[in-house]
Amino acid sequence: MHICKISLEGYRAFQNKVDVMCGGITTFVGKNDVGKSSILHALEVFFNGYPDESDFNQDQDPNDPMTIEISFYELPDEIELEAGIRTTLANENLIGESGFFIVRKKYLSTNPKKPKITYSVKDFIEKQFQNVCSLSEKEINDLGKAFGLDFKQSGAGITNKGKRDEIRQFLRGKNEPEGMIEIEPAKAALRALEYLPDFSLFEADESLNEEGTAFQKEFTALVELMVQKIDGKAEIEKHIEGELDIEINKILKYLMQHTDEVSSIKSRQSFQWKDLISFHLECQDKQGRDIAFRKRGSGLRRLLMVTYFQYRAQKVHEGENLKHHIYGIEEPETYLHPGAQRQLFESFKEISKSEQIFISSHAPVFAGATDLSNLILVVRDQGVAKAIQGANLDLELVSEQLGIDPSDQLFGFGAIVFLEGVEDCDFFETVANTLHAAGKLPATFKARNIGLLHGGGDDLKHWVNRKNIKKLNKHYTVIIDSDRKSAQIPVSAKKLALKANVERDGGTCHILRKREIENYIHPNTIREHTGKYIDGIDHDFSDMKELVGSKIAGLVKHMTAAQIAYMDRYIQDGAEKNELHEICLQILGMIA
Numbered sequence: 001m002h003i004c005k006i007s008l009e010g011y012r013a014f015q016n017k018v019d020v021m022c023g024g025i026t027t028f029v030g031k032n033d034v035g036k037s038s039i040l041h042a043l044e045v046f047f048n049g050y051p052d053e054s055d056f057n058q059d060q061d062p063n064d065p066m067t068i069e070i071s072f073y074e075l076p077d078e079i080e081l082e083a084g085i086r087t088t089l090a091n092e093n094l095i096g097e098s099g100f101f102i103v104r105k106k107y108l109s110t111n112p113k114k115p116k117i118t119y120s121v122k123d124f125i126e127k128q129f130q131n132v133c134s135l136s137e138k139e140i141n142d143l144g145k146a147f148g149l150d151f152k153q154s155g156a157g158i159t160n161k162g163k164r165d166e167i168r169q170f171l172r173g174k175n176e177p178e179g180m181i182e183i184e185p186a187k188a189a190l191r192a193l194e195y196l197p198d199f200s201l202f203e204a205d206e207s208l209n210e211e212g213t214a215f216q217k218e219f220t221a222l223v224e225l226m227v228q229k230i231d232g233k234a235e236i237e238k239h240i241e242g243e244l245d246i247e248i249n250k251i252l253k254y255l256m257q258h259t260d261e262v263s264s265i266k267s268r269q270s271f272q273w274k275d276l277i278s279f280h281l282e283c284q285d286k287q288g289r290d291i292a293f294r295k296r297g298s299g300l301r302r303l304l305m306v307t308y309f310q311y312r313a314q315k316v317h318e319g320e321n322l323k324h325h326i327y328g329i330e331e332p333e334t335y336l337h338p339g340a341q342r343q344l345f346e347s348f349k350e351i352s353k354s355e356q357i358f359i360s361s362h363a364p365v366f367a368g369a370t371d372l373s374n375l376i377l378v379v380r381d382q383g384v385a386k387a388i389q390g391a392n393l394d395l396e397l398v399s400e401q402l403g404i405d406p407s408d409q410l411f412g413f414g415a416i417v418f419l420e421g422v423e424d425c426d427f428f429e430t431v432a433n434t435l436h437a438a439g440k441l442p443a444t445f446k447a448r449n450i451g452l453l454h455g456g457g458d459d460l461k462h463w464v465n466r467k468n469i470k471k472l473n474k475h476y477t478v479i480i481d482s483d484r485k486s487a488q489i490p491v492s493a494k495k496l497a498l499k500a501n502v503e504r505d506g507g508t509c510h511i512l513r514k515r516e517i518e519n520y521i522h523p524n525t526i527r528e529h530t531g532k533y534i535d536g537i538d539h540d541f542s543d544m545k546e547l548v549g550s551k552i553a554g555l556v557k558h559m560t561a562a563q564i565a566y567m568d569r570y571i572q573d574g575a576e577k578n579e580l581h582e583i584c585l586q587i588l589g590m591i592a
Contacts, residue, residue, distance in 0.1 A: 001072040001073070001074060001075060001076070001101065001195065001196060001197050001324065002022075002072065002073055002074045002197075002324075002326075002356055003022045003070055003071070003072060003326065003356060004021065004022060004071045004072065004073045004100055005019055005020065005021055005022065005070070005071040005100075006019070006020045006022060006039065006042070006043070006068075006069075006070055006071075007019050007020075007067070007068070007069040007070075007071075007104075008020075008039065008042055008067070008068060008069075009066070009067040010056065010057045010060050010064055010065060010066040010067060011038065011042050011051075011055060011056075011057065011066050011067075011068060012035060012038045012041075012042075012054075012055055012057060012385070013034070013035040013038065013057070013380065013383065013384060013385035014035060014038065014057070014384075014385045015057045015059055015060055015384050015385075016384060016386075017067075018385070018386065018387050019387075020039065020376055020387050020389065021373075021374075021389065021390070022356070022358070022374065023371060023373060023374035024352030024353070024356060024357070024374070025348055025349065025352045025356075025357045025359065025370055025371070025374060026356075026357070026358050026359070026370075026374045026376065027358075027359045027360075027361060027366055027367060027370040027374065027375050027376070028040075028358070028359065028360045028361070028376045028378055028387075029360075029361055029362070029366075029367045029375065029376070029377055029378070029398060029401065029402060030377055030378035030379055030401050031362075031379075031401050032362075034378045034379055034380050034385060035378050035380070035385035036360040036361075036376075036378040037204070037330045037331070037360040038385070039358070039360070039378075039387075040201055040328035040329075040330055040358055040360055041055075041201070042068050043070075043199055043201070043326070043328050043358065044199065044201040044328065045068060045107075046068045046070060046105060046199075047196065047198070047199035047326075048199060048201075050107065050112050050113045050115070051066060051107050051112050052112070053109065053112075055112075056107075056109050059383070059384075062109055063108075065106040065107060065108055065116075066106070066107045066108075066109075067104060067105070067106050067107075068104070068105050068107075069102065069103065069104040069105070069120075070102070070103055071096070071097075071098075071100040071101070071102045072100060072101040072102075072103070072196070073099070073100055073101075075089055075095075075099075075101055076089075076195050079191075079192060079195055080191070081133065081161070081188035081189070081191045081192065082159065082160060082161065082188055085159050085160075085161050087161050089101055089192060091165070092133045092164070092188075092189070092192075093121055093122065093123045093124075093132070093133065093168065094119060094121050094133065094185075094189065094192055095121060095122060096119065096120040096121050096122065096180065097120065097122075097180060101119075101192070102119060102120035102121070103117065103118075103119060103193070103196075104117070104118045104119070104120065104182070105117055106118070116184070117184070117185060117190075117193075118182045118183060118184050118185070119182070119183050119185055119189070119192075120180065120181075120182055121180070121181060121182075121183055122178055122179065122180055122181075123178060123179075123181050123183060124171055124176050124177070124178055125176070125177045125178065125179050125181070126176060126177075129171055129176060130181060130183055131183040131184070131185070131186075131189065132164050132167055132168065133164065133185070133187075133188055133189040134183070134184070134185050134186040134187050134188065134189040134190075135164075135187070136187060137160055140160055140163045140164065140167070141163070143167060144163055144166065144167060147167065147170050149166055149167065149170060151163055151166055160188070197324040197325060197326050197355075197356075198324075198325050198326070199325075199326045199327075199328065200325065200326075200327050200328070201327075201328040201330070202327065202328065202329045202330060202332075203330050204330040204331035204334050241267070244267045245266060245267055247311075248265055248266075248267055249265065250311055250314075251265075251304075251307045251308060251310075251311045252264070252265050252307075254307035254310040254311065255304065255307040258307070258340055258343075262284070263284055264284045265284075266284075309344060309347040309348065309351065310343070310347045312347070312351055313346075313347040313348075313350035313351050314350075316350055316351050316353060316354050316355065317350055324354070324355060325355050325356075326355065326356045326357075326358070327351070327355070327356070327357050327358065328358045328359075329357065329358070329359050329360075330360050331360060331361055331362065332344055332359060332361060332363075332366065333361055333362065333363035333365065333366065338365055341363060341365040341366065342365055342369075345365060345366060345369050362402060362403075363402075364402060367398065367402060372393070373389075373390065374389075375389065375393065375398070376388065376389045376393075377389070377393060377394075377397065377398050377401060379397075379401070413449055413450060413451030413474075414448065414449040414450065414474075414475075414590075414591050415448075415449075415450045415451070415474065415475040415476060415477075415587075415590035415591050416450070416451050416453060416469060416474060416475075416476040416477075417445070417450060417451065417452045417453070417476070417477045417478075417479065417587055418453055418454075418476065418477070418478045418479070419452060419453070419454050419478075419479050419480075420454065420479075420480055420481060421454050422454045423517065423553040423554070424454060424479065424517055424553075425452040425453070425454050426553070426554065426556075427517045427520075427553050427556050428445075428452060428479065428517075428580075428583075428584070428587075429444075429445060429446075429452055430556045430557050431556060431564055431580050431584060432444055432445050432584045432587075432588075434556075434559065434560070434561050434564060435561055435564065435580075435581060435584060437561070438560075438561035440561055440565075440581060441581075441584055441585065441588065442588065443588055445587065445588070448588055448591040449591065450587060450588070450590065450591060469507070475507075475590035475591070476507045476508075476590075477507060477508045477509070477510065477586065477587055477590065478498070478499075478502050478507060478508070478509045478510070479509075479510045479512070479583065480495060480498065480509070480510070480511055480512070481511075481512050481515065481516035481517070482495070482511050482512050482513065482514065482515060482516070483495075483515060483516065484514075484515055484541055485515065485541055486538065486541050487540070487541065491511055495511055496511075499511060508586060508590075510583050510586075512579070513540075513570060513579055514540045514541065515540065515541045515542070515543070515544075516544075517553050517556075518544035518545055518548075518552045518553050519539060519540050519541065519542070519544055520556070520564070520567045520568055520580065521544065521548075521552055521553070521555050521556060521559070521567070522559055522563040522564075522566065522567050523535070523539065524563070525555050525556075525558050525559050525563065526548055526552070526555060528558070529555055529558055530548055530549065530552075530555075532547070532548055534547055534548065564580060564581075565578055565581070568580040568581065
């Protein structure tokens with residue numbers, strides 16, 4: 001399951017009801033102490049704990065509840081509410097609005113450890129027919145008898161699920177009206193909560209303590225599997241020591257990319273069978289001294305978070321079958337230089353292909369790299385926290401709240417080219433290098449200190465950079481795909497508006513004549529390096545990624561200058577011209 005929406009009311013500064021829509025990576029930004037990290041802590045309360053006195057809004061009536069509601073999507077295909085009996089959430093009338101599984105927990109300050117749990121579902125309107133999934137076997141039998149249903153109360157093949165199905169079928173046959181209601185689950189219905197994902201919160205002040213629950217959980221799953229397979233305590237201890245060190249040294253490889261302060265890491269196990277296994281890390285520095293990892297500096301310990309998520313991202317990339325997990329990371333930029341922050345976000349992107357990441361941050365790196373639809377600005381209005389996103393999000397206010405300075409994003413380049421993705425950056429840099437080597441261009445982009453940055457278009461990074469470049473009189477160019485599916489289809493109004501905005505601010509914008517960069521790859525190059533023939537298609541406007549593969553743009557490195565000239569040629573006013581060559585000349589011309 002993934003989280004689609006979080007709703008809070010009466011939680012800390014969120015006195016009034018707030019709805020937050022979520023994606024693969026959701027980033028909360030804002031000034032200090034406005035409540036952005038409170039949303040992460042609300043998830044921790046919902047999944048793993050209960051609130052304390054300070055979590056209840058101080059301005060509401062003491063008898064008012066605190067409410068945390070979460071809507072889930074990508075629901076399991078099957079569940080078991082009784083052992084060995086397969087069913088679905090939809091079949092059991094446990095699905096709510098828009099096909100979500102919606103769970104609400106209400107906490108009272110008088111008894112915060114026992115929240116009232118309800119589901120928002122589509123069920124029968126008449127109260128006596130609702131929530132059949134929460135009935136005991138006797139109650140199901142009595143209800144069936146009241147309806148005159150002729151089903152056996154027990155015996156081979158007779159299940160409560162089957163009886164519930166018959167009851168619902170009977171009610172629908174009588175055209176009993178159904179609608180959105182709130183039910184209080186009990187018995188079998190409560191077992192649906194067992195299918196919720198795991199949640200781990202990494203707090204800013206913990207620096208990813210390796211003895212903490214979140215870090216230990218990754219390895220205790222491995223330990224549990226070993227205990228089931230191996231007989232004998234001594235053999236278990238020996239095997240665990242070896243396996244843990246294998247996994248920990250995978251993390252070490254990533255750690256050594258960022259620092260030379262550590263030459264090795266070794267786990268020291270503590271075998272307390274009541275609590276299964278826990279361990280701590282010892283590292284050896286360059287002088288050969290063994291030091292407990294928790295005794296090292298905050299910066300090095302925070303780097304462990306980067307390497308931990310690189311490790312987790314690699315497992316996702318390799319397709320390892322992992323239980324779905326949701327991570328909340330509070331201020332991941334703490335103690336990390338911008339390069340490590342970017343590396344960490346790349347790991348987040350890989351993990352988010354199958355799991356979810358929630359971030360609270362002040363850093364432009366994380367705010368700028370997050371998709372705008374999943375960027376939430378948290379502000380305070382007269383002490384009450386509000387979450388702003390979507391069409392209501394004011395990017396200028398985001399920039400102001402983060403205190404973004406022009407130097408945060410310009411990286412020292414003399415001029416900037418914004419493109420839509422990493423592949424686009426690699427494509428144009430390769431084209432320029434190839435044309436320069438063939439004597440068609442006077443220089444490369446690197447030689448003229450021109451930076452190619454992905455994330456162009458309407459997202460935050462482009463907006464911030466564009467505004468800052470304008471302030472500093474920096475030259476910049478934006479290149480975007482036309483996304484046209486044929487020569488007869490005009491460029492969209494949205495893309496033309498972006499082009500007009502860029503040019504109004506003093507920049508240059510190119511909308512490609514062809515559909516996208518993949519349509520400039522020569523057919524011979526495709527055939528030679530993929531074995532695929534793509535004759536008989538509209539090469540300029542077909543979806544080449546679908547026909548050839550998602551990595552087709554990378555084939556540009558195998559193209560000659562002559563092949564580039566063949567693929568980018570067009571006719572204007574009776575003369576043959578070359579589009580990519582012209583774009584590269586314009587870019588180089590930004591620097592005298």
